Amino acid sequence: MSPERFEKLRNTLSRRQLDLTILTDQVHKPHNISAIIRSCDAVGVHRIHTVWNEAGFPTFHLTSGGSRKWVQVKPHPTIGEAVSELKGAGMRVLAAHPCPEAVDFRSIDFTQPSAILMGAELDGVGPEALALADDYIVIPMMGLVRSLNVSVAAAIILFEAARQRREAGFYERRQMGEEEYTRTLFEWAYPELAEYCQRHELPYPRLDEDGELLDEIPH
Numbered sequence: 157m158s159p160e161r162f163e164k165l166r167n168t169l170s171r172r173q174l175d176l177t178i179l180t181d182q183v184h185k186p187h188n189i190s191a192i193i194r195s196c197d198a199v200g201v202h203r204i205h206t207v208w209n210e211a212g213f214p215t216f217h218l219t220s221g222g223s224r225k226w227v228q229v230k231p232h233p234t235i236g237e238a239v240s241e242l243k244g245a246g247m248r249v250l251a252a253h254p255c256p257e258a259v260d261f262r263s264i265d266f267t268q269p270s271a272i273l274m275g276a277e278l279d280g281v282g283p284e285a286l287a288l289a290d291d292y293i294v295i296p297m298m299g300l301v302r303s304l305n306v307s308v309a310a311a312i313i314l315f316e317a318a319r320q321r322r323e324a325g326f327y328e329r330r331q332m333g334e335e336e337y338t339r340t341l342f343e344w345a346y347p348e349l350a351e352y353c354q355r356h357e358l359p360y361p362r363l364d365e366d367g368e369l370l371d372e373i374p375h
Contacts, residue, residue, distance in 0.1 A: 157345055162367030165344050168226070169337060170330040172202040175247065175269035176317055179205045181235055181285045182276050183306055189229075191307035192274070196227045199318035200327065203228040205242065205271070207235045207285075226344065239288040247271040251289035252309060253281040254302065258294035266317035267324045277306045349373065 178192055178201065189206065196204055208231050232238035239249055250264060251273040264270070273289055275281035280303070281289070295304065295312055304312070321327065330337070342360045343350040345367055352373070353360055361371035 157367040159366040162345060162363075165341060165367075168200075169332065169341055169344065171200045171327045172332060173200045173321065173326065174202055174331045175245075176201055176266065176314075176321070177204055177242070177247070177271045178310055178314070179207070179238055179242065179249070179271050179273045180275075180306075181207050181273060181282055182279075183274060184208075184276065188277070188305070188307045192310045193227050193229065195307070195311040195314050199314045201227060201314070202332070203230060205230050205232060205238050207232050207238050225347070235282070235285045235288065239285070242271045243290075245269070248290045249273055249288065251275075251281045251286055251292050252294070252313060253286060253289075253292055254294050255286070255292050258292035261293040261295055261313050262316055264291070264293055266320045267326065270317065272310065272313055272317075274306050274310050277303070 176199075178196060180189065180192065183189055183192075183206070193204065204227060206229060232241070242249055247269040249271045250261075252261070253273075253275065272293075273281055273285060275285065286292075293313070295309055297303075303309075332340070339360065342363060345363065346369075350360065352358075358374060361369045361373060364370055
């Protein structure tokens with residue numbers, strides 16, 4: 157781990173947005189999930205949430221470009237559980253869906269804690285999820301096609317949220333608490349060693365300012 161690489165990890169982690177996230181409702185295609193993860197990494201989203209009722213979870217596609225290592229993905233068995241957790245964390249759930257109540261996504265204040273709810277490409281957000289949402293947003297369309305690919309729509313909305321947050325100075329102050337920051341930074345810098353410590357229930361070694369290990373790993 158070079159000091160330059162470690163500094164890049166620190167700076168990136170310091171800009172992670174804990175109160176901006178994506179919630180996908182039955183988005184089944186792995187390449188769509190992977191593309192959403194890549195956009196999330198680009199705008200500093202730390203964790204996304206997914207509802208996947210079928211057995212197993214999709215294998216991530218190369219579209220993610222390695223972003224899966226940097227963005228946490230939390231699966232939920234039901235949309236109710238996912239929304240309950242997000243609202244419990246103080247987030248407003250915004251369903252991206254072309255319904256009569258939907259407003260232009262650019263009119264939303266994304267500096268407020270926000271979870272953007274995205275549905276499957278053909279069917280959109282499901283009825284149960286729509287009923288649980290706080291507000292509804294839409295991307296205005298000027299052509300004959302009524303919808304965008306879900307990953308494209310997510311990217312458009314995320315980059316508007318990032319624009320607002322950048323102008324408000326959100327990326328200049330760290331949101332993450334010291335304990336989570338230190339733990340995540342070690343996992344980013346030394347993923348294999350972190351997995352070893354987890355498997356053997358060992359504490360992570362301390363790191364110095366250049367990312368070098370200060371403690372020996374017990375065997």
